[in-house]
Amino acid sequence: MSTTLGAHSAASTASLERVPLRRLISLYRQGGALHALESIGRMAEGAIARIDLGLFRPYLITDPAHVQHVLRDRADNYQRGVVMWKPVSRLVGNGISSEGPLWRSSRQVLARVFSAQYISHFTERMAEAINAAADDLLARAADQPVDVRREMNRLMHRAISLVFFDDRLSVAEIDRLGAAVSAASSSFMWRMAMPFVPNAVPMPGDRTFRRATRTVDEILRPLVAEGRKRPPGGHDVVSKLIEAREEDGTPFSDQRIRDDVVALFVSGTESTADGLTWLWVALHRYPEIAERVYAEIRSEVGDGPARPEHIRRLPYTQMFLQEVLRMHAVGWAVPRVAVDDDVIAGVPIKKGATVVLSPYLTHRDRRIWERPEEFDPERFTPERIKARIQRHGRFAYFPFGGGDHVCLGEQLFKIETTLIMASLLSRARPVLRNDGPIESQLTLTVRPSRPVQMTLQAHR
Numbered sequence: 001m002s003t004t005l006g007a008h009s010a011a012s013t014a015s016l017e018r019v020p021l022r023r024l025i026s027l028y029r030q031g032g033a034l035h036a037l038e039s040i041g042r043m044a045e046g047a048i049a050r051i052d053l054g055l056f057r058p059y060l061i062t063d064p065a066h067v068q069h070v071l072r073d074r075a076d077n078y079q080r081g082v083v084m085w086k087p088v089s090r091l092v093g094n095g096i097s098s099e100g101p102l103w104r105s106s107r108q109v110l111a112r113v114f115s116a117q118y119i120s121h122f123t124e125r126m127a128e129a130i131n132a133a134a135d136d137l138l139a140r141a142a143d144q145p146v147d148v149r150r151e152m153n154r155l156m157h158r159a160i161s162l163v164f165f166d167d168r169l170s171v172a173e174i175d176r177l178g179a180a181v182s183a184a185s186s187s188f189m190w191r192m193a194m195p196f197v198p199n200a201v202p203m204p205g206d207r208t209f210r211r212a213t214r215t216v217d218e219i220l221r222p223l224v225a226e227g228r229k230r231p232p233g234g235h236d237v238v239s240k241l242i243e244a245r246e247e248d249g250t251p252f253s254d255q256r257i258r259d260d261v262v263a264l265f266v267s268g269t270e271s272t273a274d275g276l277t278w279l280w281v282a283l284h285r286y287p288e289i290a291e292r293v294y295a296e297i298r299s300e301v302g303d304g305p306a307r308p309e310h311i312r313r314l315p316y317t318q319m320f321l322q323e324v325l326r327m328h329a330v331g332w333a334v335p336r337v338a339v340d341d342d343v344i345a346g347v348p349i350k351k352g353a354t355v356v357l358s359p360y361l362t363h364r365d366r367r368i369w370e371r372p373e374e375f376d377p378e379r380f381t382p383e384r385i386k387a388r389i390q391r392h393g394r395f396a397y398f399p400f401g402g403g404d405h406v407c408l409g410e411q412l413f414k415i416e417t418t419l420i421m422a423s424l425l426s427r428a429r430p431v432l433r434n435d436g437p438i439e440s441q442l443t444l445t446v447r448p449s450r451p452v453q454m455t456l457q458a459h460r
């Protein structure tokens with residue numbers, strides 16, 4: 001086994017460099033999977049890397065021009081369709097998380113529901129719900145450390161409750177739904193590792209999967225049935241899916257609606273919880289930079305409550321958030337399969353090959369980012385963004401992906417996160433209470449290696 005590196009100049013012929021398996025194993029042994037990934041990224045320096053794992057030989061792509069080629073210029077030739085997908089589709093069906101006509105009809109309706117304009121129907125109530133939950137959190141976290149991920153999930157579920165269900169599901173039920181979706185998602189690891197095993201053959205995790213999907217159905221099916229009896233015109237996800245039509249004009253079935261809601265949960269909640277957790281780690285780690293965030297929020301929001309109009313009056317807070325997602329690109333891998341033969345930067349990509357784009361590595365490419373290991377929100381001033389785009393193109397920074405499958409939840413994430421920050425940080429600042437260091441861990445997302453514990457100290 002080996003890793004083969006190809007040149008990154010579009011005009012050049014491929015220059016290849018082999019890294020023996022010994023090297024890969026030694027990188028893994030030195031510092032785990034993330035260290036190995038980072039090291040390959042550094043060696044490649046934007047060139048295409050071929051990770052040779054025997055039968056599976058994906059290409060790792062990090063140069064912004066190559067990313068643009070896959071996600072935008074030749075998007076028709078690069079589709080989702082990894083074999084690992086089969087077990088996931090048992091949970092999320094074949095709508096928004098797939099490809100083809102069913103994806104297109106889901107995407108069409110959901111792109112509208114998740115646009116800034118549609119979400120604005122909910123921001124007023126979202127701010128109220130987040131302020132109320134923040135009051136509760138501030139009271140609990142004043143002296144006793146709380147688990148950041150769990151608390152961020154709770155806050156996020158309040159926003160989701162509105163946008164997905166127009167508040168027709170209680171927060172307790174959404175927490176239950178979230179837990180079931182999360183249990184189901186982690187139950188099919190074995191099936192993902194061995195996708196060719198038929199469903200009829202029992203495997204570890206099957207029982208958890210069945211129990212979790214039963215809970216999901218118990219919660220969502222009555223909600224869809226009740227939604228069908230309501231007058232049309234609702235702005236929430238379920239109402240819009242009920243009004244949606246397939247390309248041939250048939251309405252979405254109950255199963256299809258249930259599948260898309262679950263798919264949104266799967267795509268949206270894990271990455272949001274990870275992104276929000278890194279946010280608190282960054283505020284604690286970089287106190288001088290965090291002071292500027294607190295000062296901006298205090299000057300605009302005072303002692304609260306946070307309101308929708310504050311969102312666009314907090315530019316430094318937004319820059320801080322962008323830098324969090326640069327350093328901690330939680331969706332670290334965006335995989336695609338080549339539909340037909342292609343050539344990228346002189347490297348032939350055969351039909352059926354898997355290419356993996358990695359925002360995590362692109363965001364740490366030294367050719368694009370000065371001192372990429374340093375946390376610096378100033379990278380995101382409008383002037384510097386413009387200069388970067390002119391020099392390196394739009395895909396130098398792509399935490400939310402790009403092209404046809406660009407993340408649907410980007411606006412929702414920004415709105416809910418800014419409201420959460422404004423509501424909590426107008427009154428308090430975080431202090432992490434973990435004993436040891438918090439490292440990054442590579443799983444399906446990049447997440448903190450241990451649960452993050454924090455208290456919230458009232459501003460003096």
Ligand code: HEM
Nearest residue numbers: 267268271272275331334399400401405406407408409413
């Ligand atoms: C920090 C938060 C988030 C990050 C970093 C993130 C990242 C991403 C990325 C990289 C993709 C592209 C995947 C691909 O091209 O294959 C994506 C797609 C997607 N995201 Fe997000 N996401 C976040 C939050 C959300 C939220 C809050 C939602 C919805 C509630 C959401 C829903 C989706 C959906 C449905 C897709 C697939 C879209 C399609 O295939 O048409 N995401 N996300």
